[in-house]
Amino acid sequence: MRGYKQPTVSVIGASGYSGAELTKILARHPSVKLDKLYAFSQAGKKTTDLYPWLAVDMTYEAYDGEFDSDICFLTLPHGEALKLVPDLRNAGKMVIDLSGDFRLKNAEEHLRFYGREKPDDACMTYAMPELFHEEIRNATAVSNPGCYATSIILGLAPLILKPQDSAKVNTVCCSGISGISGAGKTAKTELSFSEMNDNIRAYKVARHQHTPEILQTLGTSATEPSFGFTFTPMIAPLTRGIYTILNIALDKHLPVSEITELYRSFYISAPFVRVREMPPEILHVAHTNFCDIHVAESGKDGSVVVITAIDNLVKGAAGQAVQNMNIMLGYDEALGLT
């Protein structure tokens, strides 16, 4: 796949929010050429009508199974990519899928959390660049992480994955707050302005589909987790952003400074992770591909509070997808993202 002068890229499912963000980034990317935007219910419409801020003038085309570009991004509702990806891979296309279809190795967990069967082998390289850079570089088809999963995994990985004589994680309790664009561009009463303005609402407590993805990535499973894990997702009245509070119980006390140092060193080569001295804010990361992390507290009893923030549409979706594409193409992973 490498060696293209300027590979062509198309997006299937381009008319949603992640698709629009992807269009924005790809249209300005210096080393790929944005070719086609495919949509379904919106086919025939123009980018200038749906997303005038894009300053891109293209028409959404219906997808008929013919794919001529070199690289394919898929931003489709869960279940749809499963049907399209096999043909794309057979045709030798580079594939980056943003849905949940190919994230879970365990088909049973997929059934339990997505309510859908999938083939046992329907799993692609889980493309979290900060953890699996090598695998991504060697892959031709990857599965882009979920938005909550990105913010939670990046906030936990140093303490859980770092091989060392350090403290062991016993339990993790996450509170995650998402902007409402995370629910996609859909007409639902409960996501209307009048229902969400001035409101906060928890949902899918301990049942969110990113749970098995997080646990799988951290080396354990949702069925038999090696540490306690509880995740409470919420939506709040903002369009973009994910903010997570990670309450981690270690089996011994580590001072904040030591944990901060561990995080700094873990992410030393990660251009989009910033370990900061102050609590993150959504406005600090909105419209960027950064994940800001702050080690806020460490109690004598081993309790630790880590806080992370990302833009769900960028680092939680389109930005990370392009970061993965850059790695797959052998480019600087930050190309077109700053």
Add this chain to the structure above:
Amino acid sequence: MRGYKQPTVSVIGASGYSGAELTKILARHPSVKLDKLYAFSQAGKKTTDLYPWLAVDMTYEAYDGEFDSDICFLTLPHGEALKLVPDLRNAGKMVIDLSGDFRLKNAEEHLRFYGREKPDDACMTYAMPELFHEEIRNATAVSNPGCYATSIILGLAPLILKPQDSAKVNTVCCSGISGISGAGKTAKTELSFSEMNDNIRAYKVARHQHTPEILQTLGTSATEPSFGFTFTPMIAPLTRGIYTILNIALDKHLPVSEITELYRSFYISAPFVRVREMPPEILHVAHTNFCDIHVAESGKDGSVVVITAIDNLVKGAAGQAVQNMNIMLGYDEALGLT
């Protein structure tokens, strides 16, 4: 109708935003008894599930044409009240309709602005309490004004309706900004939080259905208006409230103080109109039945700027409806509204 010790009241179409506001006011009203809440798609659901803030425990019932209460409020989508009101009136019920069905005298204008035919005589007393107190007191069936119409008519009436040697209005240009609850509790992509947060959008410019209602009430018509009239409605990212800028061109200059005095004297007996020295704010009137009015500017060329603010769900709907009920029942018009 007068003489009831404590008349019973029911609401048909109670599960929408205006219905909920009406339920809140009627449930606390000292001199009526809230009897039944009728709904359609939401029949069978409970107030405690749909609107827990109501602190009212009732079940929405399906409406089968049987109406046992003394007074009927209808908060239905346009077109539905037309079907139900005749039977209710024949049965001797007191009727207060919050839709646009019975507002316009001119069936042609109704067709043009609502896109629906209606019988020529389908018109009830237009119940703007500050203008038609006597008629309302004598009526048994009234049509409650629209939200924009309320805020605009109250801001124009003193200059247009007051018989005097004063200046004549040549043209009126209105900009009206509405909170999004004005569009009702519906699932529409363009009213989702992600589409309206941080956004402003004009719509139905010079075509809004409140236009003929405003002109009819001010003594002229949409077809042959006696003064120029342009209305530009917008929605902005707030749930409640209507804010209107009224640019009025008079044929001669009147100082701000004189116009303010004219407004004060016009509304001297109106308990819910406040003529104020400062520009109104939505927060000043939210959750109240007040209409705040400010005469902001008067140019030497006869131009005048009047600004008004109301809560669209209260003075623009449910609150005004109860104010009308109070008048019809011979109660203090502010009963249960402060």
Add this chain to the structure above:
Amino acid sequence: MRGYKQPTVSVIGASGYSGAELTKILARHPSVKLDKLYAFSQAGKKTTDLYPWLAVDMTYEAYDGEFDSDICFLTLPHGEALKLVPDLRNAGKMVIDLSGDFRLKNAEEHLRFYGREKPDDACMTYAMPELFHEEIRNATAVSNPGCYATSIILGLAPLILKPQDSAKVNTVCCSGISGISGAGKTAKTELSFSEMNDNIRAYKVARHQHTPEILQTLGTSATEPSFGFTFTPMIAPLTRGIYTILNIALDKHLPVSEITELYRSFYISAPFVRVREMPPEILHVAHTNFCDIHVAESGKDGSVVVITAIDNLVKGAAGQAVQNMNIMLGYDEALGLT
């Protein structure tokens, strides 16, 4: 104190947000008479200018130490009530203080969390009606709980305080999200609209002054807690409301249904606590004195997720203060609050 036909009430510090909410409730309360509103920097101004939505016409007066009413509410910045309350109590006034000045029994903890010394005996009955009804009924001076403290204590009390053979709480991790009115009516850049719109920000992680108040009320202390306790407060872009996620680790598994039943029975006589089957929402409790509680999840490892929601200005401040006044006066505790 009991036996007053209609006692008179005044508020010192009435011009802030809690003061305005208090004014609203007291002005409509059927069995007390609102007498005076005292303010400091706003003395001389009128309620009709500062809070036109109140529909109350009074002038804020400067407080000169003379207090003629029967009952005194104080809504002052921390540290100020300490100076005024002794005289008020000596004069035989009934006192309800909404600040943090008299909440903590331990003067050292007060110094640590409020950064101010206070006399050892500067502590009044901690007036959480759902826990200390009897003490409040017998008190003439009470300290009204903090907003976060209210929402967290009510969410934990049944599991921690209920004497039974049941599971023991080992650790509690709270994430609390507050509306921005909780910070008061102050001019701070970081609380300006442009800084908080579309934003979320954690602050005072594990250092919030409500921590010792929560622990003291739950029978332990911030200095030597008998269970692990971590509290992460955040602000989000809404004006009113507190939403808390309580991650509780029990030493054994209890099913959700059993815990829910425990909560129901614990709050059986509490008119303002609603144990609900669905996650609470801020819009469900905004402008009400309710605390909604939902037992969301209980893992086999003993982990429990409880979610609570209140309006910070009502149940978290003014509403609860009036609830306490009602109890102190021997009234129905819900009087004037629904």
Add this chain to the structure above:
Amino acid sequence: MRGYKQPTVSVIGASGYSGAELTKILARHPSVKLDKLYAFSQAGKKTTDLYPWLAVDMTYEAYDGEFDSDICFLTLPHGEALKLVPDLRNAGKMVIDLSGDFRLKNAEEHLRFYGREKPDDACMTYAMPELFHEEIRNATAVSNPGCYATSIILGLAPLILKPQDSAKVNTVCCSGISGISGAGKTAKTELSFSEMNDNIRAYKVARHQHTPEILQTLGTSATEPSFGFTFTPMIAPLTRGIYTILNIALDKHLPVSEITELYRSFYISAPFVRVREMPPEILHVAHTNFCDIHVAESGKDGSVVVITAIDNLVKGAAGQAVQNMNIMLGYDEALGLT
């Protein structure tokens, strides 16, 4: 000035919102080199602390009068640029001032609207690129238009400035709604989140300082305007954006299609003005340098409604300033802006 390979640019007053937006654009601009950021109260702080989303790592320096770069942008409170610009011009620097200091030719009007005296000759080329491209190209010091002024002038210019046998403008009534960032990064109670969330507020009706700027640019004056002009500014709960409703009274009727065509042809060479078929939305232009314009209505009486939308921080400030710099340097005017 032209002929620089890559001129150096610095910003005086860089720590405010316009300064941050300018920093963002200049740091990514392909043909200038961002050199220094000067601030006053924020001197010594870092961009990574004040605006982490910038992804720029620089320190705000105190300005001591020494200016070494080729180009100077000034984003200072009104009155401050007056003191600094003469020295900068004497030193041969290219100057782009974003304040109101050098916009008005008439010192009396400046005094009346800004409350400050200024020298009669303190006026620089008024740099609205769509109107004065040639003058800007030849200038070495320009005054960047105000945000409201930009959105209003662009919406009126074709009808007022276009020499033709067409209709003459008699009066203009503007309603303008601004995002709150337009008020700058300041601590003011009335701009706090709690005061502006769910609120709309008019201010400075017919007294806004952009009025004389608009009239001067359209060929007349605030003192003796050749057409009626009334401007009502408002703020609404969004951070960015200006939305204006322009009610124009012509002396004869022109159909919408003809006016639209006039606008299209007037802006044929303007890369950042889009004449559109639908009402603009703030979300369509947010974070872009576009001005969207829609001719919404044209009545038989000669009334016309034109609606415009811009991002106040981009086309209304920093973006337009860079557009001007591009023109002054002989670059493509859109360089670094898309």
